[in-house]
Amino acid sequence: MRKKIFLKMMYLLCVIADSNAQTLNKDSLLKLLPATKDDTVKVQLYIDIGNQYEPEDPEAAGKYYLTAGKLSRQLHYKRGIIKYIASYTGVLNVKGAFDSALVLNKQSFQIAKELNDKSLMARTLANIGNSFNYLSEYDSAIYYYEAAGRYFEDMGNKYLLARMYEMKQLVYQNIGQYKHALLYGKLAANELRASGDSIDLGRCLLNLANSYQSNNFPDSAFICYKEALAISQKTNFISGEIACLLGIGNIYFHKYDADQMKPYYEKALIKARQLADPQGQLVALRGRALYYFLKKEFDKAKESCMASLTLADSLGTKYDRYESMQVLSSILYAQHDIEEGEKLKDKIQLLENEIRGDELQQKTIAIEKKFETEKKETQIKLQQSQLKQQHILNYFLIACAAGLLIISLLAYRNYKHRQKLQQSKIDELETEKQLTATEAVLKGEERERTRLAKDLHDGLGGMLSGVKFSLSNVKGNLLLTPDNAQAFERSIDMLDSSIKEMRRIAHNMMPEVLVKYGINVALQEFCNEIDGSGAVQVSYQCVGAGDAGIDPTIAVTIYRIIQELVHNSVKHSGAQNALVQLHISIQEKLLTVTVEDDGKGFDKNQLTAAKGMGWNNIQNRVDFLKGKIDVHSEPGKGTSVLIEVNI
Template identity: 40%
Template sequence: MPLKDIRVINGWWPFLICILFNQGHAQSSRLDSLRTVIKESNDDTIRINLYYEYGSSIETTFPDSAMWYYDLAKQRSISLNYAKGMAAYASHAITQLNNKGEFRTALEISEDALKIYEELGNPKELAVAYLNVGSEWHYLSDFQQAAEHYLKAKKIADEINDRRLQRIINNNLASIFINLKDYEKGLRYAEASLAIAKELENDYAISSSLFNMATVAIYLKEYNKALEYYAKIEEIGRRTKDFIVILDGWLGSADVCNAMKNRQKALTYYEKVVDFSKEHEFPEYEMYAYMGLSDLHMDAKKYANAKLTIQKGIALAEKLGSKYELMDLYQKASSLEEATGQFKKALEYRKEFEILKDSIVGEKSKTNIELLEAKYDSEKQASTIEKLESEKKIQELTIRQKNNLTYILVGTSVAILILSLMFYRNYIHRQKLQQQRIGELEKEKQLNAIEGVLKGEEQERSRLAKDLHDGLGGMLSGIKYSLQLMKGTLVMTPENQQAFERSMDMLDSSINEMRRVAQNMMPESLIKFGLEVALKDFCNEISASGALQINYQSIRLSDLKIDQTTSISIFRIAQELINNTMKHSGAKSAIVQLTQSNNLITLTVEDDGKGFKTKDLEQASGMGWTNIRYRTDLLKGTIHIDSKLGKGTSVHLEINI
């Protein structure tokens, strides 16, 4: 359960805040001062902002009263058509809405505020608006949308060097990557957030950063380190009297004790979280506690208790719209039903789990998040390039002035002429170095984006293929084995015997189809026997299916030795070309030729289809052709396409190894 910071409030009317909130004043004095200023103020916009400030001051102890003041400020803003006052409602109200689990409502008002700040806001206000929208998508487990808004906020925060915003965004990105099981990257963002939090001397910021670091420690089985982090978090919560932070410490400690098999201590912590969450209406923490309790009861084989806690957790997750947690609860429910022999219910829960899993951390979502991060890094590098080019122009102007002075003095001083020539030579050398550096940055930017996309794609292909083969394949094989055992013990009529045999045939077909899909995602022969065998098997399977007759040829490949990454990339290019041939060309036959000559590998794919205009590829937006170009660039290869209408297509790829 990684932690994110859920709200950032823009500072309204700082000159009034300085008057009202000197460091030594007590809370009651601040509230009295605010009420006095609100009563005496004749300026409607100032009064609106003071309503927000007053609500913020009492929202911890009197949340309903705080919401009343927020709503009052919003209605006054609407009546005055005061856009920024309407937008400010989001930053103040979403905390109360989130505590009640009303994430969709919080998202709607945050998006409304973002539209206003995109037109009227300064950079900091716009960054805060992006951050608030990202947090609500994060609550709803749409990690792609959350990451996109966080990275937009990070770009602005880095430009204006706002340390507070940088800290929050880094912490939220840490939570995103921990949810995606990229613990190394999650820890890197969390540590960056903690460093800024300590610089700002902000207790809550320190506790939230420590929470994400503790979560990573649990996943890496560094339990003592995790307990140390959670103890620090609980201490901060007690010192600041922040109930949420205390709950974070309790819940985290419970998870660690659970992982360490200290069940009694874990049970005590979880029950404290449930009771406290019900008392103070924190449904999200109650849900997480039920998830932990269900694991405890399952380990102890107390299936009735486990079922009750899982059902309570599912009800809260559905109410809150927390898809990531709901996915986890479906998996727990499936395991429980399987353990108690309720295989039909287990399968139903498993289906629900797989559907949510694909929508949250599937290949497309994970790849898109990595692409967004690569895009952000690329934009930072583009900014560096612009600075270098600006420095180069300044140097050019300086040299021009120096040269003019040289021409004036050339007749009177040979020494000045020599010095000028040497200076010019140095300038040319520096100019070449700068051009080289610019080229390197541009190339690095492209490779970072490509590597991010392809790495995520291949990892997800391997994971899904393994899940299909080991998970679903095992389940189907088990069903087949059970049916075969039943056949020997049942007496059936000829009609039932015939229906039983048809069912067994359909089950065999399902197993074969599942294996075919897993093989297409990550061919086992490619990992075990190499590129030539995998490509030959793929072509033979296509030919056997009747979709396209492929003549596969290989030349001088007996001593082929290339790394696995290159083999996978060449195989994916060939696979994509053949799939495009089957989908678009209308071809009846094709030739696939793989050749090695010294350090050069060539791949040729030709078909007798209808062909196309090669210029159309310049406007192609499909992922297929884009992936072919990305993989070719990553291999530093060249690709040539020859196609004419009615005369088929030939694609020729060359790669140096």
């Protein structure tokens, strides 16, 4: 007789749930609720309260999870919706509402995709796999565990990758594909050893030992059970300890080593009673019955087996009842109670048929559910297709309206642009007209100045010089009284002063030095004259390669501008010092003029309201040269004028 005691240990994952441990109890969390604003913190608070309620009152926990979901939707807090679904589906699984949990988990995955968060996508895929596992749709469960595992592998999260290996191991173990189960069990154990998580490693080794036993590798199973037992004892994982003790006892039973198997079943029974674990107790009692059976103490074996049957009946687990009845049947035959043994055999056959019927019914229900699910999915796809078509039509209409709007806007923009271009052309022509008029005025002014200077110098100057010469000659032929001689001399002096003043005026109107020697020499002489007059101390500086290449018109205009600026400093600023700088750059083809003084300065806003001719003349001349002018002045801080002209 080689009967196996097989203990299922399935730990379905809810890997998306937060791992942050709550340090506050339920009452403390509830006190925080009224004072917390309706934000993301309150969403987490609802979930934390639900976590506290869930072990004892899943219904209350579900209400808090639903509230968290409702608030998350109001806040458009997508991560909060995912957290709510991860927690609430745990409650649905307890109720057996696996279909509803599956729908929510699929919604959670879609939200994770919208967030483009690979970690959340992987975790929600794992939860979908759990839902299919509960629904006994193992092929779909494997598919989603595999998909989640790929994400975890890409992210380098070896721990969660190991959990996916574990889940695939349990699925393959459950459907009887023990070789696949053993393969993934080994992969999971290797990854968990690397992560150093002893609690998870202990559980994983326990499942791996079960797979070794299923593949008939008792020695390897024994090693895994021993290591898992040591970890469970170290971490106080009593359920794991019970499972390991039962597994080791089962290995010794298959070796028919009664003395070695007894202490493990006895320890398992004690631990199961301490933990109030009826499942563990009935398996341990069945193991003890097998011990007594091997020792040929059939009455004690029967007593332990009957106790195991009683627990199986109370739990309503048909498979455990079937296993215990098989052991009891062997005991009855060993006691030579053939009649009771045969009767029990008949009951075992009926129970086996019932179990098979249940399995067939479950498969039928699963097929029907799958068919209904596919039918619903087809309807959903049809509705989605219709909705998509409607959306496409709406988008087309919106696109048409947008196109018309864009065309209208473009037409209006084109009209405004053409209008702007026309206005720009008008402004340009107006500016050109003003510049032409200014140029004509300035050229006419310079011609008139030149003519007047020439007339004064050559005409009136010559006449006055002739008069002076005649009077000087007459003086020697006249006999004058001392008083008349003195008056005559004063007249000669006044005539001499008039000649000098006339020449000065003629020179200012058109400096001969400007025509002969250029702007640099002319400005040097002008500044020396102003400095010599004592009105203002004027310093002149010229930087550059020379002014030989400057157009005469530009030179004359610049000279007039500097004249006007220096006269303004003399007349209006009250300055004591002034600086005139001329910078000529032949390479850059740029002429720069700077005129500064330390006078009383003025508010620059006054320039726009200036009514005098001086500033207007300066501005007109700069515009005529198509130059730039920059004025810096503040009351009490002097004035600086910078002019740039292309040459």
